[in-house]
Amino acid sequence: MLAIARERFAADGLDRASYNRIIAAAGISKTSAYQYFDGRADLLDAVVSDVTERASLALGPWQRAADSAAFWSQLNDGASRLFGHLTLHPDDRVLLGDRSAVLDAVGSWFDAIVANAIELGLIRSNLDPDLLLAATGKLFEAIDGWALQQLGEAASAPAHDVDLSDAWRMLATVWGTPAVLAPGAERAISD
16 A cells, blocks of 8 residues: 555645545555554655655665765765665655655764764864754755756656765865865866
8 A cells, every 4th residue: 555655645746645546546445544544644654754764775874984085985875876766766756855855764874974074074173063963954955855856856757867976065065074085176176
């Protein structure tokens, strides 16, 4: 039922998908459906939770990077895995885009990234920690939203690779990462 609901919410929209049509498409009775879900809102919550979990599994756990090159490489690899998943599962792509839930899916990953970046000196130490987390979170939301647009917001839109090098340079700038440690630094030095 979750797979059918995910498909219907993605195709019809979160506000327009019919609970009764989802139940009918699943081939179960209303009575059976209500044994699992209290109604449409409960089903939608379960679908979003499932999509969020699937995105989190695609990322995998953040592994502490030993140096800045490994950090930026792992960040890019994780994003590539996530966008690869979203390319193969366009319904997830639409639902995450509509709910702006990508950051929810990567919450512990995000916390580990920031902790590792601080440890490596990629984040200036004179920044207020609360402001740093808020600004980094908003920038990740903006990057995720932009990347989802690049992938295509409609489930039927063709997906393609997303070049995140500008996004990582922007993140490094917000963090105050020294130019020599920032992604694409060799390009910046040679420009």
